[in-house]
Amino acid sequence: MTPGFAPATEHFVAASADVDERAVIGAGSAIWHLAQVREGAVLGPDCIVGRGAYVGSGVRVGARVKIQNYALVYEPAVLEDGVFVGPAVVLTNDQYPRSVDPSGALKRSDDWDAVGVTVREGASLGARAVCVAPVTIGRWAMVAAGAVVTRDVPDFALVAGVPAKRVGWVGRAGVRLEADGDGPDRWRCPQTGEVYVEAEGILREGRNNAVGVGPTGEARGGRNNTVESETR
Numbered sequence: 001m002t003p004g005f006a007p008a009t010e011h012f013v014a015a016s017a018d019v020d021e022r023a024v025i026g027a028g029s030a031i032w033h034l035a036q037v038r039e040g041a042v043l044g045p046d047c048i049v050g051r052g053a054y055v056g057s058g059v060r061v062g063a064r065v066k067i068q069n070y071a072l073v074y075e076p077a078v079l080e081d082g083v084f085v086g087p088a089v090v091l092t093n094d095q096y097p098r099s100v101d102p103s104g105a106l107k108r109s110d111d112w113d114a115v116g117v118t119v120r121e122g123a124s125l126g127a128r129a130v131c132v133a134p135v136t137i138g139r140w141a142m143v144a145a146g147a148v149v150t151r152d153v154p155d156f157a158l159v160a161g162v163p164a165k166r167v168g169w170v171g172r173a174g175v176r177l178e179a180d181g182d183g184p185d186r187w188r189c190p191q192t193g194e195v196y197v198e199a200e201g202i203l204r205e206g207r208n209n210a211v212g213v214g215p216t217g218e219a220r221g222g223r224n225n226t227v228e229s230e231t232r
Contacts, residue, residue: 011029042061051070056073059075074093077118086128119137149163172192175190
């Protein structure tokens with residue numbers, strides 16, 4: 001296979017990458033230099049796994065997901081469609097990490113229970129963010145660079161800090177939402193014009209947003225998440 005992105009019916013694996021033969025790589029995906037994809041991992045179509053990134057055994061990745069350089073995605077993480085994992089992000093899998101057991105013996109893989117991080121459709125994790133399992137990052141949420149996430153993040157939430165706390169809302173475009181003049185619980189995306197409604201700490205899309213009709217009147221498709229349909 002020639003270097004570079006492959007045709008949509010194939011996938012590309014750099015010569016220095018380590019992709020287990022039992023992993024499943026979707027059409028149009030690219031695995032770049034020094035990346036490792038373990039046995040049983042499943043990547044959907046049109047994904048990018050950057051230099052030095054790690055995808056653990058059994059990790060499930062949807063379509064059009066970007067895992068940037070040196071990110072560590074430990075099993076049993078689930079990344080739904082359209083997720084962005086920034087450079088050097090870490091998704092942990094051990095609530096009580098120890099090298100040895102109480103007797104001092106070296107712990108093996110069957111001496112502890114792995115717990116995963118779930119990242120819902122369209123969410124983004126900024127560079128060097130750490131998600132401490134088990135947590136769920138909501139749909140289209142944004143985790144700021146360097147944040148440490150220790151509890152679930154709501155849909156469309158913008159979280160930052162250590163530990164991460166909500167500091168605002170973002171829309172599908174990733175831009176911070178601004179208060180809409182039509183009401184105290186209404187928010188508008190300055191880029192797309194889409195409107196969101198907040199109620200009891202939960203943000204929902206307005207009726208005329210992405211599922212249905214877009215801000216300029218164009219038809220927009222509904223949800224069709226390849227990983228979500230298999231894991232929920």
